[in-house]
Amino acid sequence: METLYSNLAIFVLALLVGVEVIGKIPSTLHTPMMSGSNAIHGVVIAGAVVTASLADSPTGYILTFIAGAFAAANVFGGYVVTDRILKMFTRPTPPKTVDTTTTEDAS
Amino acid sequence: MTGFQFLVGILYLLSASLFVVGLHMMRAPATARNGNRISAVGMVIAVLATIVLALVVDGGEWIAWVALTAGVLVGAAFGVYRARTVKMTDVPQLVSVFNAVGGSAAAAIAFAAFILATSADPLELTVSIPVVLDVLIGSITFSGSLIAAGKLQGIIPGNPVTFPGSRLLNALVAAIALGASVAAVMLPHNTLLLLVVLVTALILGILMVLAIGGADAPVVVSLLNALTGLAVAMAGFAIDNQALIIAGALVGAAGTILTLQMAQAMNRSVLSIIVGGFGTGETTATAGPADEDLTNVRSLTSDDVAIQLAYAQHVLIVPGYGLAAAQAQHEVAELAALLMAHNIDVKYAIHPVAGRMPGHMNVLLAEANVPYEQMLQLDEANAAFDNCDVALVIGANDVCNPDARKPGNAVSGMPILDADHAKAVVVIKRSMRPGYAGITNPLFTDPKTGMLFADAKKALKDITVAVKEYVSA
Numbered sequence: 001m002e003t004l005y006s007n008l009a010i011f012v013l014a015l016l017v018g019v020e021v022i023g024k025i026p027s028t029l030h031t032p033m034m035s036g037s038n039a040i041h042g043v044v045i046a047g048a049v050v051t052a053s054l055a056d057s058p059t060g061y062i063l064t065f066i067a068g069a070f071a072a073a074n075v076f077g078g079y080v081v082t083d084r085i086l087k088m089f090t091r092p093t094p095p096k097t098v099d100t101t102t103t104e105d106a107s
Numbered sequence: 108m109t110g111f112q113f114l115v116g117i118l119y120l121l122s123a124s125l126f127v128v129g130l131h132m133m134r135a136p137a138t139a140r141n142g143n144r145i146s147a148v149g150m151v152i153a154v155l156a157t158i159v160l161a162l163v164v165d166g167g168e169w170i171a172w173v174a175l176t177a178g179v180l181v182g183a184a185f186g187v188y189r190a191r192t193v194k195m196t197d198v199p200q201l202v203s204v205f206n207a208v209g210g211s212a213a214a215a216i217a218f219a220a221f222i223l224a225t226s227a228d229p230l231e232l233t234v235s236i237p238v239v240l241d242v243l244i245g246s247i248t249f250s251g252s253l254i255a256a257g258k259l260q261g262i263i264p265g266n267p268v269t270f271p272g273s274r275l276l277n278a279l280v281a282a283i284a285l286g287a288s289v290a291a292v293m294l295p296h297n298t299l300l301l302l303v304v305l306v307t308a309l310i311l312g313i314l315m316v317l318a319i320g321g322a323d324a325p326v327v328v329s330l331l332n333a334l335t336g337l338a339v340a341m342a343g344f345a346i347d348n349q350a351l352i353i354a355g356a357l358v359g360a361a362g363t364i365l366t367l368q369m370a371q372a373m374n375r376s377v378l379s380i381i382v383g384g385f386g387t388g389e390t391t392a393t394a395g396p397a398d399e400d401l402t403n404v405r406s407l408t409s410d411d412v413a414i415q416l417a418y419a420q421h422v423l424i425v426p427g428y429g430l431a432a433a434q435a436q437h438e439v440a441e442l443a444a445l446l447m448a449h450n451i452d453v454k455y456a457i458h459p460v461a462g463r464m465p466g467h468m469n470v471l472l473a474e475a476n477v478p479y480e481q482m483l484q485l486d487e488a489n490a491a492f493d494n495c496d497v498a499l500v501i502g503a504n505d506v507c508n509p510d511a512r513k514p515g516n517a518v519s520g521m522p523i524l525d526a527d528h529a530k531a532v533v534v535i536k537r538s539m540r541p542g543y544a545g546i547t548n549p550l551f552t553d554p555k556t557g558m559l560f561a562d563a564k565k566a567l568k569d570i571t572v573a574v575k576e577y578v579s580a
Contacts, residue, residue, distance in 0.1 A: 003233075003347060007349065007352055010349055011343075014123070014354075014357050021130050021357075022130065022361045023134065026134075027368075027465045030464065034202055034369075036129075036142070037130065037332060038209070038358075040150070040336075041358040042209060043154075043339065045154055047339070047346060048215075049158050050161055052174065052175035053171070054219070054346075056171075060219055061174040063216075063218055063222075064174045065174040066211070068175040068212075070178075071179075071209065072183040072186060073182035074208050076183040076186040077186025079150070081189075081205075083147075087140060088473035
């Protein structure tokens with residue numbers, strides 16, 4: 001019960017922070033903001049790690065594989081595509097080429 | 108709690124703080140990219156801390172780690188490849204696909220937690236409730252996001268797909284899903300019940316999003332994004348992991364706010380979108396005068412437009428969905444650069460919902476190297492129209508329909524770009540067909556408006572050539 005209570009408290013407070021931290025977003029940034037928050041729920045990859053440490057059956061291994069693959073697509077793809085979008089917003093001067101490939105994120 | 112677990116907890120707090128700071132920085136264009144990178148650093152910290160904790164505390168079996176590594180390599184390769192190669196016009200679909208896999212990963216984690224239980228050692232309620240909620244929400248977002256992506260990509264028809272009794276079927280499937288969910292919570296070792304929850308939730312996600320119009324799909328993607336956040340938080344409860352709870356709740360709340368603002372920018376209510384049918388069934392019925400009535404229309408050639416532009420001092424470009432659909436963002440940027448090289452002031456008037464989703468047009472123009480300062484938002488643009496010689500409307504319609512100022516029609520009350528305040532208006536459009544709202548646009552028959560009927564990409568190329576000849580002559 002103690003664990004549940006502290007987890008619930010964290011959950012509710014994080015919800016409130018989520019509401020506050022966003023505030024009014026200029027519509028210019030709706031697309032990257034959606035993409036960026038999408039990348040953050042890629043933290044589910046940490047859950048896949050926990051699942052791997054607990055799995056002890058063939059079904060468990062398969063679910064671990066699925067969770068790992070899907071979560072990795074979410075987190076890696078999410079950060080890279082968000083960075084690609086935002087790179088175009090913050091560029092001070094137009095570069096010589098229209099090459100839009102991006103350097104890999106720390107993720 | 109051991110000292111080691113305490114240390115991991117501290118690292119989770121650090122990464123949660125980085126998520127919050129990163130999200131906050133993403134509210135302004137200048138800091139947005141660094142915000143995303145700070146959030147990525149938070150992600151690395153959370154994942155590394157979890158790996159160390161899992162190896163030290165639980166250990167696990169080597170075969171599970173092999174499965175995880177293989178999965179991560181496959182998923183990361185797919186994600187990074189798609190993220191790097193996707194066309195900017197197709198970004199909404201890709202975000203939707205990433206959202207789908209995130210939701211299903213959360214559901215898989217909950218499922219894995221569920222099958223650990225046996226009838227002798229069933230899950231406690233504090234675990235079984237989040238597990239079942241996670242499978243329910245995660246499966247809905249998985250199938251729903253894939254359908255939304257299909258609608259945006261044009262693989263699935265954009266119009267709302269409904270059939271006789273579809274509402275009844277929805278209610279029936281929802282009832283089975285809820286019943287199975289309650290049963291699975293009560294018998295938290297019966298995998299079959301959880302499978303029923305999984306399958307019915309998948310069907311529910313498909314039915315719900317099929318019934319939604321294609322133009323509303325971006326708002327739905329945003330809503331499903333928020334739901335995935337909640338599914339991830341539920342996964343966090345199921346496996347007692349605070350990083351998942353915090354990040355999932357953050358995205359759930361932030362995504363909900365974003366969805367509301369997005370719907371507001373698109374002049375829709377979230378409720379009417381989910382219920383489905385807004386702006387489709389009833390408004391297409393009133394789209395009577397949609398035929399090619401050209402009596403009051405002044406038709407122009409690309410040469411006419413070139414002369415008008417070359418003589419102008421202030422030009423405002425109004426890009427719309429047609430520009431995005433024709434992939435003409437590079438051509439418009441080229442024309443603007445040419446005009447600016449001849450001391451003509453060119454700016455872009457960007458409606459919040461121009462393009463496929465809010466903010467999408469800014470991304471497309473940024474891709475074509477248009478500096479951010481040249482993109483005027485609604486209020487700035489409307490102040491500039493009064494002093495504008497030529498408003499060049501490219502593939503836009505409803506967003507500059509002056510009837511929005513009058514009551515009693517499909518666009519009433521929608522914030523619009525005051526293109527009709529410019530001294531002259533040029534509209535590049537393929538035909539007189541009405542836009543999404545399904546009504547005629549008096550701007551097109553205004554005496555000061557000239558229409559150039561052509562594909563945006565070809566028209567812009569022709570105008571650029573004509574302007575070049577004109578200014579060099």
